[in-house]
Amino acid sequence: MSTRRRVLLGGVGALALGAGGLAGRRWYLSREAEPLPTTDAGGRVLWSNWAGNEHSYPARRAAPASEAELVAAMAGPRPIRPVGSGHSFTALVPTEGTLLSLDRLSGLVSHDAAAKTATVRAGTKLSALGPALAAIGQEMPNLPDINKQTLAGGLATGTHGTGKGVKALHGEVTAMRLVLPSGKVAECNRDTRPELFHAARVGLGAFGVISEVTLQNQPLTRVKKVVTLVDTDQVLADWPALAERHRNAEFLVLPFTGKSALITHDTTDEPVRPRGADQDVETLMALKQLRDLFEFTPELRRRAAQAAMADIPPEVAVDDGWKLLSNERPVRFKEMEYHVPIAEQVGALKEIIARIERDAKGVFFPIEARIIAADDAWLSPFYQRECGSIAVHAWYREDHQWMFDLAEPVLRETGGRPHWGKLHSLSGQELRALYPMFGEALAVQRSVDPQGAMMNPFLLKLLA
Ligand SMILES: Cc1cc2nc3c(=O)[nH]c(=O)nc-3n(C[C@H](O)[C@H](O)[C@H](O)COP(=O)(O)OP(=O)(O)OC[C@H]3O[C@@H](n4cnc5c(N)ncnc54)[C@H](O)[C@@H]3O)c2cc1C
Numbered sequence: 001m002s003t004r005r006r007v008l009l010g011g012v013g014a015l016a017l018g019a020g021g022l023a024g025r026r027w028y029l030s031r032e033a034e035p036l037p038t039t040d041a042g043g044r045v046l047w048s049n050w051a052g053n054e055h056s057y058p059a060r061r062a063a064p065a066s067e068a069e070l071v072a073a074m075a076g077p078r079p080i081r082p083v084g085s086g087h088s089f090t091a092l093v094p095t096e097g098t099l100l101s102l103d104r105l106s107g108l109v110s111h112d113a114a115a116k117t118a119t120v121r122a123g124t125k126l127s128a129l130g131p132a133l134a135a136i137g138q139e140m141p142n143l144p145d146i147n148k149q150t151l152a153g154g155l156a157t158g159t160h161g162t163g164k165g166v167k168a169l170h171g172e173v174t175a176m177r178l179v180l181p182s183g184k185v186a187e188c189n190r191d192t193r194p195e196l197f198h199a200a201r202v203g204l205g206a207f208g209v210i211s212e213v214t215l216q217n218q219p220l221t222r223v224k225k226v227v228t229l230v231d232t233d234q235v236l237a238d239w240p241a242l243a244e245r246h247r248n249a250e251f252l253v254l255p256f257t258g259k260s261a262l263i264t265h266d267t268t269d270e271p272v273r274p275r276g277a278d279q280d281v282e283t284l285m286a287l288k289q290l291r292d293l294f295e296f297t298p299e300l301r302r303r304a305a306q307a308a309m310a311d312i313p314p315e316v317a318v319d320d321g322w323k324l325l326s327n328e329r330p331v332r333f334k335e336m337e338y339h340v341p342i343a344e345q346v347g348a349l350k351e352i353i354a355r356i357e358r359d360a361k362g363v364f365f366p367i368e369a370r371i372i373a374a375d376d377a378w379l380s381p382f383y384q385r386e387c388g389s390i391a392v393h394a395w396y397r398e399d400h401q402w403m404f405d406l407a408e409p410v411l412r413e414t415g416g417r418p419h420w421g422k423l424h425s426l427s428g429q430e431l432r433a434l435y436p437m438f439g440e441a442l443a444v445q446r447s448v449d450p451q452g453a454m455m456n457p458f459l460l461k462l463l464a
Pocket residue numbers: 050051081082083084085086087088089092093102122123144145146148149150151152153154155156157158159160161204205206208209210211329419421422
């Protein structure tokens with residue numbers, strides 16, 4: 001057991017004993033939601049997403065193993081919805097028609113060693129892409145917090161990591177092959193069908209099904225990852241300088257504690273020092289236990305947390321970037337994330353922290369802040385704008401309405417654009433005002449899908 005885990009758990013455990021057995025009050029009272037039937041009345045099998053907040057019973061499922069099989073599958077009942085790893089929180093995937101998994105369209109197709117590009121089948125999971133690219137001396141310039149997503153699924157929602165000057169995944173796409181709803185195969189890049197390329201790179205699975213993607217990668221780099229507990233006031237004050245100084249920087253505000261976890265990655269020549277076991281479960285459950293014990297006495301909660309976290313040393317690991325940038329997140333949650341103009345990020349964060357600590361005392365999950373470079377994909381939340389992202393989370397078993405009531409108004413006030421794969425309340429009219437090329441992207445969508453074959457109710461709300 002690492003020092004961090006031992007100290008945090010030990011500290012909270014001692015406090016729990018001292019509080020006379022109140023520990024885990026909600027933990028023991030919590031119940032799993034009633035499981036959904038695995039089949040519906042018509043014998044159709046259940047699909048649900050990772051967080052368990054979205055589901056459907058598709059009439060047909062297909063997992064094509066070749067592009068030709070994918071073309072054939074496009075003739076299935078409507079709507080046709082491609083699915084990656086089901087890690088989106090929004091209802092992009094559910095369908096009563098055809099659910100198309102690209103699990104069998106996986107792996108490297110070809111690469112150019114000199115240009116450091118690679119063409120990859122669209123269903124490749126990021127976790128499999130890391131070692132496959134490493135074997136040819138390449139890596140993606142950045143990765144998100146987890147690597148369970150498929151490449152196409154990640155691109156479709158604007159999936160990103162963090163880093164000043166570092167783009168989201170779709171920012172490094174140079175070409176794509178798509179099977180259009182008509183069953184025709186289209187290739188696109190900056191010169192060939194550029195309008196399709198610009199519209200479908202962050203395409204929500206609304207422009208057809210991507211079968212292959214060409215990525216601009218970089219040579220393998222060794223990085224040093226450091227996780228440090230810092231004062232939240234200090235990290236908020238230092239954030240612009242920290243983002244500038246580190247290749248990848250982010251921080252997770254631990255509400256009601258006055259503390260944040262600062263995570264940085266920088267290139268290094270130091271010898272390999274493999275990462276330790278992920279501590280997501282233990283840390284989150286310790287924060288939950290603090291909440292359960294001290295929800296109604298925030299000052300005591302803060303003091304207990306600070307006592308439990310005192311003297312926790314930084315965690316350090318040195319390894320290839322693709323091994324360190326993503327994490328395991330076994331504790332299920334629901335999430336809202338907006339990408340706000342960078343100058344607005346710290347102010348919006350302070351307001352959200354204040355609102356949570358005043359009006360949402362049940363919150364115990366961290367609030368995450370990252371930075372993402374501008375790009376030129378028409379439906380990219382980072383379209384022509386460097387952004388600071390702000391994400392709020394709720395444990396999957398607990399209510400998350402506070403995200404919409406407390407956090408979303410602050411995020412919207414900044415002109416923030418919601419993550420396409422995470423919870424938000426916006427519909428077409430509001431989104432159009434946030435995306436200068438929204439109308440152009442819609443025109444491309446209509447031209448490739450005039451019958452609306454890809455459109456489920458959620459997409460109709462977004463793109464109507
Ligand atoms: C624990 C966790 C951590 C996360 N961390 C991050 C993070 O650090 N950064 C971030 O930005 N996001 C993050 N996310 C959100 C996640 O990256 C996105 O929701 C992503 O889209 C999920 O990818 P997926 O493969 O599961 O796709 P799915 O959720 O299955 O599908 C997403 C979209 O992709 C479309 N799609 C799938 N395959 C294709 C295809 N072949 N062609 C066309 N469209 C396709 C689907 O139709 C759908 O519209 C996280 C989510 C979870 C649950």
